[in-house]
Amino acid sequence: MWLYLCYILTRTFILAEVITLIKNDNVTCVLTGDSVYSGLYISPLEDQKGFNRSQNQLNSWVNDDWLISNNISQYRPITDIRWESLEISKSSFILLQNNSAVTFSVCHKNDLVFKLFDVDKKDERSFKVKSRIHQPFCNWSHYALYTRIMQSVTVSGSLGELLKKMPIEKLKKENEKTKKDYQLWNLYDNKLIKTVHFTPKWLRIGEREAVKIVKHKYRYSNRTSENYSYLDIPRLSKHLCISMFISVDMDCYLNVTLTSGNETVNQTVTGFNEENSLKEWKKIKIKNNFAENAKLMFFRGHSSDRKEGYWAVDNIAFCRPSVDTKNIILPTNISYSSRCKVLDTKLADTKICKKRGYIGNNCNISCSQVLGKSYPNCETYKICTENFNCSCAWGYEGEFCNKTCDSGGWGMNCSLNCGANCKTCSKIKGCTECKKKFFQDYPGYRCNETLTVLVRPPVLTSITEHSLTVFVDMTYDQSAKKPEYY
Structure with a gap:
C-alpha cells in the first residue's frame, strides 16, 4: 500500500485584483475578476472564523435524483469560495481510513512536520516538508494524503502453460503479492519523500498550525440519467447568470440546460477526472436574458452504452458580482497590518491608483461604490494592494491615515x-x-x-492682407493703478 502526500499549488485563472481598505477596526476586502470565486482570507490571521462570504445557493429542486455525500476525501483540496466555510480543526490529529484520502489546508510560515502514528499513537514516523516561502506570518498551503494498494503478479515459465495447468483464481491467489509499504510523495516535484513499513492510523500536522480539513456536503451520482433532474430559478433581474462547480469522470459528460419558455441555453461538460487520481472541480457559468422564471436542468451521460460513471455538482448559485466586497471587524493593533489575500487566483501586479476617488489597477472602481456615498474619496482609509504596497487616501497621512495634510x-x-x-x-x-x-x-x-502685467488691453492699430499691428503698453506704475489684465 502506497501513501502519497501531495503538495497542491494553487491553479491560475484570469488576472484579478485584491485590495484592502482599512479604517480603525474595519477591514474591507475588495475583489475583482475571478478572485470573487477564490477562497478569501485575512493575513496574518490564522483563525478565519466568521469570515464566510454569503454564497446564496439555489436549492429549489423539483426533480432530484442526485445523492448527497459529505465524503470529499477523493477530491483535491478545495481552494475556491467553498473553502471559507470549512472549519478550523480543533485537533492536529487526523484519523486515517484505509484506501481513503485526506485533503486539507495548513497555514504555516516555517518548515512543516508531518507525523504518522500507529493505532495506539506509540510508533511514530516523522517527515518534514520545507516551506516554499519563509515569511513572518503564515501562508495557506494545500495537501492531499492518500493510499493506494499496488499489486503485482509474479509468474515463471510460459503464462499460457500455467493457465492450462491451474484455474486463474488459484493462479492469482498463489502469485499475487501486495506491497504494503506506505510512501510519502510530494507530487508537485514528483519526488518520494519517505517510505514507512508500518500501517499508520493517525496523521499529526505540525504543532500549532491552523488546519482546515476538506469536508462538506455535495450532490453526486454513479449512474447515468433516465430523465432530467432540475430546479426552479426565480427571476430576480433581466440578466440571469448562474455559477456552479462540476466534477465529471473521463468518458462521462454532463448536460446543463437553462430554459425559460421557448428560450434555451445549453452547456455540456465533458469528463476530466482521470482514473486513479484525485478528482477535481471545475467552475462553470451559464447565463442568458429571460423574461420569466427559468429551470436549470441536468442530464448525466456516458460516451458509451455504460450506465456507470461519476458526476457531481455543488454550490449552485447566482453569479457573484464583478466587484465583490467583504467587511470584517478586527482589533486596531491587528487591522492596520492585515491584508486580504486569495488562494487560487493569479493576481495582477496591482498598483495604487492615483486618480482621486478611485482604486484598482485601472482606476475603474470608485470609493463610493465599495464604501458608500459617505466616502467619495476613501476618506481616512488606508489603501493596500495584495503585495503590501499601501497608501493613505487623498488628503490624509500618518500610520493610521487619520491625520489631515499640513498647510499646503x-x-x-x-x-x-x-x-x-x-x-x-x-x-x-x-x-x-x-x-x-x-x-x-x-x-x-x-x-x-x-504672467506679464498690463494696465491697458492691447490695441489693434492696423491690419493688411498679410500683417497686423498691435500696440501693447508694458508700463505699470504699482503705486498709481491696480493691474487689470494678465
Missing part, C-alpha cells in the same frame, strides 16, 4: 504641495485657485507660470 499639502499620503503661488489649496483636490500673476496648466497643479 495634498493628495495621497499628503505627498504633493500646492506651492507658494496657490491662493486656495484643497487637501484632496490640490490647488483650486492661484494667486494673481499665476495660472495652472491643469486643475490641482502648482501655480508656477508668471
Whole structure:
C-alpha cells in the first residue's frame, strides 16, 4: 500500500485584483475578476472564523435524483469560495481510513512536520516538508494524503502453460503479492519523500498550525440519467447568470440546460477526472436574458452504452458580482497590518491608483461604490494592494491615515504641495485657485507660470492682407493703478 502526500499549488485563472481598505477596526476586502470565486482570507490571521462570504445557493429542486455525500476525501483540496466555510480543526490529529484520502489546508510560515502514528499513537514516523516561502506570518498551503494498494503478479515459465495447468483464481491467489509499504510523495516535484513499513492510523500536522480539513456536503451520482433532474430559478433581474462547480469522470459528460419558455441555453461538460487520481472541480457559468422564471436542468451521460460513471455538482448559485466586497471587524493593533489575500487566483501586479476617488489597477472602481456615498474619496482609509504596497487616501497621512495634510499639502499620503503661488489649496483636490500673476496648466497643479502685467488691453492699430499691428503698453506704475489684465 502506497501513501502519497501531495503538495497542491494553487491553479491560475484570469488576472484579478485584491485590495484592502482599512479604517480603525474595519477591514474591507475588495475583489475583482475571478478572485470573487477564490477562497478569501485575512493575513496574518490564522483563525478565519466568521469570515464566510454569503454564497446564496439555489436549492429549489423539483426533480432530484442526485445523492448527497459529505465524503470529499477523493477530491483535491478545495481552494475556491467553498473553502471559507470549512472549519478550523480543533485537533492536529487526523484519523486515517484505509484506501481513503485526506485533503486539507495548513497555514504555516516555517518548515512543516508531518507525523504518522500507529493505532495506539506509540510508533511514530516523522517527515518534514520545507516551506516554499519563509515569511513572518503564515501562508495557506494545500495537501492531499492518500493510499493506494499496488499489486503485482509474479509468474515463471510460459503464462499460457500455467493457465492450462491451474484455474486463474488459484493462479492469482498463489502469485499475487501486495506491497504494503506506505510512501510519502510530494507530487508537485514528483519526488518520494519517505517510505514507512508500518500501517499508520493517525496523521499529526505540525504543532500549532491552523488546519482546515476538506469536508462538506455535495450532490453526486454513479449512474447515468433516465430523465432530467432540475430546479426552479426565480427571476430576480433581466440578466440571469448562474455559477456552479462540476466534477465529471473521463468518458462521462454532463448536460446543463437553462430554459425559460421557448428560450434555451445549453452547456455540456465533458469528463476530466482521470482514473486513479484525485478528482477535481471545475467552475462553470451559464447565463442568458429571460423574461420569466427559468429551470436549470441536468442530464448525466456516458460516451458509451455504460450506465456507470461519476458526476457531481455543488454550490449552485447566482453569479457573484464583478466587484465583490467583504467587511470584517478586527482589533486596531491587528487591522492596520492585515491584508486580504486569495488562494487560487493569479493576481495582477496591482498598483495604487492615483486618480482621486478611485482604486484598482485601472482606476475603474470608485470609493463610493465599495464604501458608500459617505466616502467619495476613501476618506481616512488606508489603501493596500495584495503585495503590501499601501497608501493613505487623498488628503490624509500618518500610520493610521487619520491625520489631515499640513498647510499646503495634498493628495495621497499628503505627498504633493500646492506651492507658494496657490491662493486656495484643497487637501484632496490640490490647488483650486492661484494667486494673481499665476495660472495652472491643469486643475490641482502648482501655480508656477508668471504672467506679464498690463494696465491697458492691447490695441489693434492696423491690419493688411498679410500683417497686423498691435500696440501693447508694458508700463505699470504699482503705486498709481491696480493691474487689470494678465
